[in-house]
Amino acid sequence: ASSSEEKDLVIIGGGVAGYVAAIKAGQEGMKVACIEKRGTLGGTCLNVGCIPSKSLLNNSHLYHQILHDTKNRGIEVGDVKLNLANFMKAKDTAVTGLTKGVEFLLKKNGVEYIKGAGSFVNENDIKVALNDGGETTVRGKNILIATGSEATPFPGLEIDEKRVITSTGAISLEKIPETMVVIGGGIIGLEMASVWSRLGTKVTVVEFLSQIGGPGMDTEIAKSTQKLLKKQGMDFKLNTKVVSGDKSGDKVTLDVDAAKGGKPETLSADVVLVAIGRRPYTQGLGLENIGMELDERGRVIIDSEYRTKIPHIRCVGDVTFGPMLAHKAEEEAVAVVEYIKKGYGHVNYGCIPSVMYTYPEVAWVGQSEQELKNQKIPYRVGTFPFSANSRAKTNLDTDGLVKMLADPETDRLLGVHIIGPNAGEMIAEGTLALEYGASTEDIARTCHAHPTLAEAFKEAAMATSSKAIHF
Ligand code: FAD
Ligand code: NAD
Numbered sequence: 394a395s396s397s398e399e400k401d402l403v404i405i406g407g408g409v410a411g412y413v414a415a416i417k418a419g420q421e422g423m424k425v426a427c428i429e430k431r432g433t434l435g436g437t438c439l440n441v442g443c444i445p446s447k448s449l450l451n452n453s454h455l456y457h458q459i460l461h462d463t464k465n466r467g468i469e470v471g472d473v474k475l476n477l478a479n480f481m482k483a484k485d486t487a488v489t490g491l492t493k494g495v496e497f498l499l500k501k502n503g504v505e506y507i508k509g510a511g512s513f514v515n516e517n518d519i520k521v522a523l524n525d526g527g528e529t530t531v532r533g534k535n536i537l538i539a540t541g542s543e544a545t546p547f548p549g550l551e552i553d554e555k556r557v558i559t560s561t562g563a564i565s566l567e568k569i570p571e572t573m574v575v576i577g578g579g580i581i582g583l584e585m586a587s588v589w590s591r592l593g594t595k596v597t598v599v600e601f602l603s604q605i606g607g608p609g610m611d612t613e614i615a616k617s618t619q620k621l622l623k624k625q626g627m628d629f630k631l632n633t634k635v636v637s638g639d640k641s642g643d644k645v646t647l648d649v650d651a652a653k654g655g656k657p658e659t660l661s662a663d664v665v666l667v668a669i670g671r672r673p674y675t676q677g678l679g680l681e682n683i684g685m686e687l688d689e690r691g692r693v694i695i696d697s698e699y700r701t702k703i704p705h706i707r708c709v710g711d712v713t714f715g716p717m718l719a720h721k722a723e724e725e726a727v728a729v730v731e732y733i734k735k736g737y738g739h740v741n742y743g744c745i746p747s748v749m750y751t752y753p754e755v756a757w758v759g760q761s762e763q764e765l766k767n768q769k770i771p772y773r774v775g776t777f778p779f780s781a782n783s784r785a786k787t788n789l790d791t792d793g794l795v796k797m798l799a800d801p802e803t804d805r806l807l808g809v810h811i812i813g814p815n816a817g818e819m820i821a822e823g824t825l826a827l828e829y830g831a832s833t834e835d836i837a838r839t840c841h842a843h844p845t846l847a848e849a850f851k852e853a854a855m856a857t858s859s860k861a862i863h864f
Contacts, residue, residue, distance in 0.1 A: 400424045402733065403519055403533030405511040405678065408436020409719045410710025411539035412495050413726035419502025421734045426531050427504050428511035428521055434495040435488075436541050437711070438719040444491055445564045448484035449588045450750050457591035457625075457752075465789060475592060481565060507531065512679035516703050520679075535705050535733050538693055539726070540678060542671040542711035547576060550638035550667065556645055557638070557665050560585060570594050570663040574647055576635045579607030580749050582668035583622065587751045590627050597628040597660065599635055599649055609716075609747055611761040611810040614796065618755050618812055621792055625752075638665065673712040698738070699729045707733070721745050746824045748817040753793045756820035759808030759827050762798060773801045775833065775857025777849050779813045781864040784844040790814045795853035797823075797833055804832035804858055815846050822850055833857035 402418045404411045407429025415427040433440055459473050499506050509523040514530065521529050544559035546552055554562035563585040569592050575582045578600030590596040598605065604615040605622075619629060632653045639646045644661040651657065673691045680687070685701060686694045692713050699707040709725035711717045724745075728738030746758040765772045778794045779785040793813025799806050809823030826836055836854035841847050852861040 398424065399532045399534060400426045400505075401533070402426075402535045402537060402730070403511075403531050404428065404537045404539055405519065406436065406539035406541055406710070406712075407431070407434040407495075407506070408539060408541045408710060408722065409438045410541070410712075410722035410726045411436065411537070412499065413723045414537055414539065414709065414730050415504045416498055416502050417727050417730040418734075419499070419504045421730060423730075423734065425502075425504045426507055426533070427499060428507045428509060428519065428531070430508070430510040430522075430524065432508060432524060433492040434499065434506070435492045438722075439491050439495065440488060441561045441564060443719050445484045445488050446560065446584055446588075447750055448487045449480070449564060450584060450752075452480055452483060453588045453591040454752050462789075475569075477567070477569065477592075484564065510677060512677055513683045513685075514679070516683050516706065535707065537729060538675075538678070538701070538706065538708040538712060539710045539722075540674050540712045542717055543674045544667065545670045545672045547635070547638060547667045547669060550640065550645075550665070552667065553640075556663070557640055557667065559667055563589070563666050566664070572644075572662040573597070573664045573666060574599060574645075574660050574662040575666045575668055576647070577668035577670070578602075578605035578629065578631070579668060579670065580747075582666065583618075583749060583751055585666055585668065586627055587622070587625075590625060594664075595626070595628075597630065597662070599630045599633050599647070599660070601632070601634045601652060603632050603653070605629065605631070606749065606755065609757065609761065610749075610755065611757060611796065611808075612763050614755060614757070614810045614812050617793070618749075618751070621753065621812075622751065640665075671711065671717055675712060698732045699725065715742060716745060716747070718745065718747065741828060744824060744828045746820045748820060750817060753790075753813045754816035755812045756816035756823075757808065757810040758820055758824045759806065760798065761808060761810065762796075765798060765807065770807070771801050772798045772807055773804075773857055774798055775853050775855070775861075777853035777856055777861050777864055779846070779849055781861075782844075782846060782849040782852075783863075784846050784848070785814060787844065788814065795819075795849045797853045797857045799833045799857050804834055806831050806833055806836070809850075811850075813846070813849070819847055819850055822847065834859075 401423035402425045404427045418425045509521040511519045514520050560581050573594045573596045575586050575598045578598045586596045606615040635647050637648045645665045646661045693708040710722035724740045728740050731738035749755040776796045780791040785791045796810040798808040833854040841851040855861045
């Protein structure tokens, strides 16, 4: 069988990149098909990534706070128990609601949703092995590769998602492990370490580099974050590389090598989380049938308009260059449809925020202090601690700070780095300021409501352009 009509756009992958492109193209009046093999839309982000992890982070924080942070607020609680099955059910409810919502949006925008695995037959025809059995072919004038990414495995340590897990196992463990070692102190490692540590697991994070947080996190902020997470009970081994693992015994063991001095040792735990990054996913896509090129890291090579070397085949999201973030995929998805339809589009890669949803949250946009130093770009720094912010004080939640970096001559904002309550929401203001080329004085002269955490943002801008009032 084959789909009756040629489509204006065939999208392979129904993750954030794919489904957003599908909706946008539908809105633009294009005939669209979106092929997804998972059985549900939303990709990694909605099914096993952003959304389920944030449900677990939110509810584990609530649990931890009820256990440890109520007495000083004059709240006395009795017997507090965690029901892990229901804790997971709450996550599943959020996921299902959102993935169903996306399905509705595709329908509303006239997109044909094909459930199955797509692969290139030639430059215009995609064969789909349907989830329900059988096969169909769909032909597109334009084709968008949006097949996303998968967890990078650790060589020699087979993933079973029970004792040796990726983030996918970490969001659905059936019992609370006593001990866990996390390989990789990047964002996935720290978010998942937070969830299980709050539920009672003794977690050790092993990181190869000298700082946690993965690429892009400001070193000063990374150090403060590590201190706060340590206070919550997490252990860290930095400058330490896991070299091999063995899961044949009762515990999973890992041999680690100190990258800078120190001596090698063996760690053991009930569960090991492998969180050493993600890699582009192009398996089974039949790229060899069209001679498509990948770079040395397996990413589909594209130009600035998301075109592969075959101009009507384009590519966006995790499977190509840039940070592996849902909102980056979403921006690209809108832009790529605009390029196809109108010939122009826009994504500002210098202005993509990052948020780590630990407690407190860590968020940043623009350049970090070490990046500016490395490029020999002059800068001025201003900071403001939440301990001097009235709302943080009333909330008894004063850990963290806002840090701004600005051009010393023009005062133009170069970067914002926040660790603190609600940093992930507050970074939107920094992103808007950066996008509009604001000076820190512009921000300092903008009236902010009192008492809000956002006043710390304004005062950091005051500290950068002249002086803060409350510190
Ligand atoms: P994906 O979401 O991976 O979607 C690709 C889809 O294509 C998949 O559903 C796959 O089944 C499908 N597919 C692949 N090949 C085929 C084929 N041949 N035929 C049919 N279908 C195919 N990002 C954030 O911005 N914020 C967060 O808080 C955040 N949290 C995360 C937490 C975790 C645990 C993880 C793992 C990731 C997180 N991310 C987060 C990253 C985010 O999930 C990704 O950046 C985002 O999902 C990328 O979207 P995508 O559409 O490019 O790829
Ligand atoms: P990452 O690249 O952020 O971090 C991986 C870390 O593992 C690095 O710090 C690296 O130095 C370390 N590492 C690698 N090999 C090691 C070894 N052998 N021993 C010890 N340490 C080792 O990758 P991630 O945390 O797996 O996340 C993958 C992607 O998913 C990222 O691009 C991230 O942005 C995205 N993500 C985003 C969010 C969010 O936005 N909140 C949440 C989760 C995931």
